[in-house]
Amino acid sequence: MSEHGPEAVAVESVDLGTAAARDRLIEDAEGVLDRNWTGGSTIPSRSLYPHQWSWDAAFIAIGRSWYDQQRAEQELESLFAAQWANGMLPHIVFNPAVPPGAYFPGPEFWDSDRAAGHRKGPATSGITQPPLHALAAREVHRRAQDPVRAHAFLERIYPKLVAQHDYLARWRDPAGHGLAVIVHPWESGMDNAPIWDDDLRLSVPPGGVPPYRRRDLVHADPGDRPTKAAYDRFVYLVVTYRDNGYDDSRLLASSPFLVEDPLFNAIWCASAHALADIAEILGRDPAPHRQRAGRISVGMRQHLWDDRTRRFHARDIRTGGLLRKSMITSLMPLLDPMLPAAYVEAIVADLGSPHFRPAEPGAFLVPSHDLVSPEFDRRRYWRGPVWINTDWLLWRGLDQHAAAAGAAGIAAEIAGSMVRLVRRSGWREYFDPFTGAGYGSADFSWSAALIVDLLRTIATG
Ligand code: 2M8
Secondary structure (H helix, E strand, O other): OOOOOHHHOOOOOOOOOOHHHHHHHHHHHHHHHHHOEOOOOEOOEOOOEOOEEHHHHHHHHHHHOOOOHHHHHHHHHHHHOOOOOOOOOOOEEOOOOOOOOOOOOOHHHHOHHHOOOOOOOOOEOOOOOOOOHHHHHHHHHHOOOOHHHHHHHHHHHHHHHHHHHHHHHHHOOOOOOOOOEEOOHHHHOOOOOHHHOOOOOOOOOOOOOOOOOOOHHHHOOHHHOOOHHHHHHHHHHHHHHHHOOOOHHHHHHHOOOOEEOHHHHHHHHHHHHHHHHHHHHOOOOOHHHHHHHHHHHHHHHHHHEEOOOOEEOEEEOOOOOEEOOOEHHHHHHHHOOOOOHHHHHHHHHHHOOOOOOOOOOOOOOOOOEOOOOOOOOOOOOOOOOEOHHHHHHHHHHHHHOOOOOOHHHHHHHHHHHHHHHHHHHOOOOEEOOOOOOEEOOOOOHHHHHHHHHHHHHHHOO
């Protein structure tokens, strides 16, 4: 066994509190979601994010599925109402009632009407986010109080989910690896992660970034958010895609950023299995979705696994090289239910190692970036803090590989850590792995939604 093998993991006793304390926490979490409901969807937070975000909506629907079938369905359906004609599901759906300038880049900057594929309807961004939605739709159906209504919901959403997955397969696999590329760090969901730094050293031509005013710094501490240099590059990439009319064929040929990311693809793989389950429920053929999930699974092992580091890494397909910084994305292939035992064991070993497990007693799991790397930053957005959504994804992934030595113990610790974090600091956006201090937005929706899912799942055994 390696020095970081499963035996290195000391499982602390995990105290999720009494049933009454858990019920109070669930009630509080549901209150956050209900206050963030805008009438047709849920905003991630009142301050920083006043529109609907794509993977946030999937997490939120999963939380709501336990107690509000109607809003859980509506959350997903309002998002898919903004799906583009080519199947692309945009990462932001703008609420026309929100004043212009409340979020940057807003609808006028993205100018989604320039895209041939943009349907007349709500203004959106022009890029996508991790495709968790089939998995969310399956959960919403599974917990529904009204099965007839839930079946009708699946019938409506199934073709849209198929179109979303077909878009990724058709337009986002230029290397033919069976994997989807992301074309902007915002598509990864982990925008400011150090793994993108090298790729983002792209040179921005003079005048390439128009003057703009960041709104995030009005609501958040600059020490928690991306730097100006990173933001300029994020904006430059948007300008590049927008000025190419969001044309996928031109985009792949000219994009300065094309990356196969393990988190995005592991989520796609898990969702392709969920889509197959939905097809079975509806009496359709699940085989194409299972085959696609199998291709993604093989693609991740063939193209993103590195025998030397014994980790999955993102691959820059313009240079062909792996981006070897170790980050939480390396652990996400646990979401693949078919991941062979040797890979599961390597990930579990990493989770128990000093890279992802703080040695300080009472610390919190799982930091979003390698603790021993020079880029680790305990408070800056996606460069080290703990996030409830990545914890939840790992908890789910470990649960489906619970037979692996050490997996069940770490899953229980992650669950305990998630609950301790929100008890200590409330429904914050991200948290300090050493102290549990909360950073970013308050009353953040996915933190609340995923604690509802975690506690209710545990309560129902
Ligand atoms: C963050 O991303 C947005 C851009 O999409 C931002 O920084 O303004 C990320 O944490 C992303 O994963 C999340 O979906 C979004 C809304 O919560 O915020």
